[in-house]
Amino acid sequence: MLLTVDDDVNVSRAVARDLRRRYGGSWRIVRAESGSQALEALREIKLRGGEVAVILADYRMPGMNGIEFLEQAMDLFPAARRVLLTAYADTNAAIDAINVIDLDHYLLKPWDPPEEKLYPVLDALLEAWRAADRQPVAETRVVGHRWSARSYEVRDFLARNHVPYRWYLADEPEGERLLAAAGAEPDSIPCVITTDGTALVNPSDVELANQVGLATAPAGDFYDLIVVGGGPAGLGAAVYGASEGLRTLLVERHATGGQAGQSSRIENYLGFPDGVSGSQLTDRARRQALKFGAELLTTADAVALETAGPARRLVLGDGGRIDAHAVILATGVSYRQLNAPGLGDLTGQGVFYGSALTEAPSCSGEDVYIVGGANSAGQAAMYFARHARSVTMLVRGSGLEASMSHYLIEQIAAVANITVRTCTEVVSAHGTDHLEGLVLRDSSTGQTEKVDTHWLFVFIGAAPRTDWLDGVVTRDEHGFVLAGPDLIVDGRRPAGWAPDRDPYHLESSLPGVFVAGDARAESVKRVASAVGEGAMAVALVHRYLAGR
Numbered sequence: 001m002l003l004t005v006d007d008d009v010n011v012s013r014a015v016a017r018d019l020r021r022r023y024g025g026s027w028r029i030v031r032a033e034s035g036s037q038a039l040e041a042l043r044e045i046k047l048r049g050g051e052v053a054v055i056l057a058d059y060r061m062p063g064m065n066g067i068e069f070l071e072q073a074m075d076l077f078p079a080a081r082r083v084l085l086t087a088y089a090d091t092n093a094a095i096d097a098i099n100v101i102d103l104d105h106y107l108l109k110p111w112d113p114p115e116e117k118l119y120p121v122l123d124a125l126l127e128a129w130r131a132a133d134r135q136p137v138a139e140t141r142v143v144g145h146r147w148s149a150r151s152y153e154v155r156d157f158l159a160r161n162h163v164p165y166r167w168y169l170a171d172e173p174e175g176e177r178l179l180a181a182a183g184a185e186p187d188s189i190p191c192v193i194t195t196d197g198t199a200l201v202n203p204s205d206v207e208l209a210n211q212v213g214l215a216t217a218p219a220g221d222f223y224d225l226i227v228v229g230g231g232p233a234g235l236g237a238a239v240y241g242a243s244e245g246l247r248t249l250l251v252e253r254h255a256t257g258g259q260a261g262q263s264s265r266i267e268n269y270l271g272f273p274d275g276v277s278g279s280q281l282t283d284r285a286r287r288q289a290l291k292f293g294a295e296l297l298t299t300a301d302a303v304a305l306e307t308a309g310p311a312r313r314l315v316l317g318d319g320g321r322i323d324a325h326a327v328i329l330a331t332g333v334s335y336r337q338l339n340a341p342g343l344g345d346l347t348g349q350g351v352f353y354g355s356a357l358t359e360a361p362s363c364s365g366e367d368v369y370i371v372g373g374a375n376s377a378g379q380a381a382m383y384f385a386r387h388a389r390s391v392t393m394l395v396r397g398s399g400l401e402a403s404m405s406h407y408l409i410e411q412i413a414a415v416a417n418i419t420v421r422t423c424t425e426v427v428s429a430h431g432t433d434h435l436e437g438l439v440l441r442d443s444s445t446g447q448t449e450k451v452d453t454h455w456l457f458v459f460i461g462a463a464p465r466t467d468w469l470d471g472v473v474t475r476d477e478h479g480f481v482l483a484g485p486d487l488i489v490d491g492r493r494p495a496g497w498a499p500d501r502d503p504y505h506l507e508s509s510l511p512g513v514f515v516a517g518d519a520r521a522e523s524v525k526r527v528a529s530a531v532g533e534g535a536m537a538v539a540l541v542h543r544y545l546a547g548r
């Protein structure tokens with residue numbers, strides 16, 4: 001069903017008429033003239049087992065405004081797409097609503113003609129609803145042990161790929177029942193039972209991706225543009241590439257979203273004054289890329305880049321080869337490992353790199369330790385503080401000022417259960433099948449101390465993932481890819497450079513191969529700049545193609 005609510009009877013009728021004209025054949029259109037009347041209608045639909053795909057609510061309604069109504073409607077139909085109808089003067093309210101109720105769209109009234117201003121928006125929302133939210137929610141089930149590293153990886157993979165799942169402990173009754181029904185032994189974990197009832201015992205990421213409907217192999221063997229990496233830079237490139245008519249393939253090794261997908265709250269991205277979760281932001285970008293026709297592969301690891309005549313060839317981990325006119329490298333960076341005795345064996349069993357947001361509920365009432373003093377560590381501290389009894393930040397330096405944004409330092413100072421321990425290092429970690437304790441050293445006094453904890457999250461900087469490009473494109477001493485003016489040394493172009501021009505701004509030492517985002521040497525490590533570079537790289541791809 002599509003539901004529309006507007007207190008102005010004439011407007012309400014007009015909206016319903018426009019909706020019926022286009023969607024009346026396949027959808028039931030429900031009309032209400034106040035927030036409370038609309039809520040009553042939604043409750044009735046719920047009880048009868050109906051489904052609501054899109055709700056369009058007027059903002060200015062007496063008693064209950066559109067945002068208040070949509071907030072309550074979300075409780076009944078969380079998957080329904082939400083549209084606010086506004087007059088010009090209310091645009092600010094609508095923008096606020098994007099954050100408060102995760103609004104999908106706002107439409108300015110009156111729209112004329114609906115073919116241009118209303119239907120394209122609703123078509124896209126209905127398509128997104130059909131594609132994503134109509135899948136049975138939370139029916140994929142994962143049975144595993146709390147401290148099994150692979151159980152954690154499977155849950156992390158599903159969560160980061162936006163596949164809803166339910167988690168069952170193998171030693172609890174329902175977990176035991178599911179394992180028995182799947183014909184699996186109690187230690188055959190993790191066991192994933194997909195929505196169609198298929199049981200997968202300790203599946204690989206590729207098996208998992210295929211079973212939950214994620215594409216893992218390309219549909220074609222030649223593209224205009226291949227983008228490697230599905231973080232903000234890669235998603236930006238995919239959106240702009242596909243929307244500008246390039247046959248675009250995005251190749252992602254793990255899950256779209258990249259580092260940003262792990263951020264619990266991005267507060268400095270333009271247009272989101274109240275912050276936005278990285279997962280929400282990048283999921284929207286993913287859907288946007290798909291909408292424009294980009295092809296997205298998951299669990300596809302790029303392992304080599306070659307030239308094939310005028311084309312560029314990408315080799316995948318499974319041996320597959322794909323050619324394209326141009327390639328954008330958007331492979332970002334990955335977390336550095338913390339070296340201390342005991343940590344390696346306990347990774348995934350209490351020791352985690354990055355936010356591991358899926359673990360937050362399990363930290364409820366416990367003492368959590370976070371290593372790092374930059375923004376990512378600060379955000380994680382704020383996030384875990386909502387669940388944990390205490391959060392202790394272990395910072396090697398003498399303060400946070402040099403490494404963390406001022407706003408975040410202030411937020412942390414205001415949270416009672418976060419403690420910041422400066423001049424502190426992890427000396428070792430202890431535990432048999434999971435983390436049980438840490439030894440910490442105060443570098444200013446040299447004193448060590450043992451603390452009991454099951455949770456350590458590490459954020460100590462990151463390194464690029466570009467070894468596979470060795471000898472193909474020029475990189476700096478840390479592995480970041482050099483591009484554009486950075487390739488010109490003493491007025492000379494890079495060795496082997498054939499074109500009769502300098503490399504374009506984001507172009508690497510191999511013509512037609514561009515780099516965007518954190519993987520580029522001297523890049524600004526920010527979501528906004530990554531997205532911007534993704535878009536800019538596409539513009540340069542056009543220039544490259546035109547000049548060949």
Ligand SMILES: Cc1cc2nc3c(=O)[nH]c(=O)nc-3n(C[C@H](O)[C@H](O)[C@H](O)COP(=O)(O)OP(=O)(O)OC[C@H]3O[C@@H](n4cnc5c(N)ncnc54)[C@H](O)[C@@H]3O)c2cc1C
Nearest residue numbers: 229231232233253258259260302332333517518525526527
């Ligand atoms: C916890 C956290 C919080 C953050 N908070 C903020 C913030 O508040 N504001 C802000 O502006 N920035 C923030 N950042 C930084 C921001 O997320 C990064 O600058 C941004 O994500 C960089 O985007 P990217 O696309 O260049 O790379 P990434 O986001 O690193 O994405 C790279 C992608 O490439 C994939 N990949 C790598 N190698 C291969 C390969 N060979 N084959 C296939 N795929 C590959 C990876 O799996 C990954 O998905 C945060 C980072 C973290 C970790």
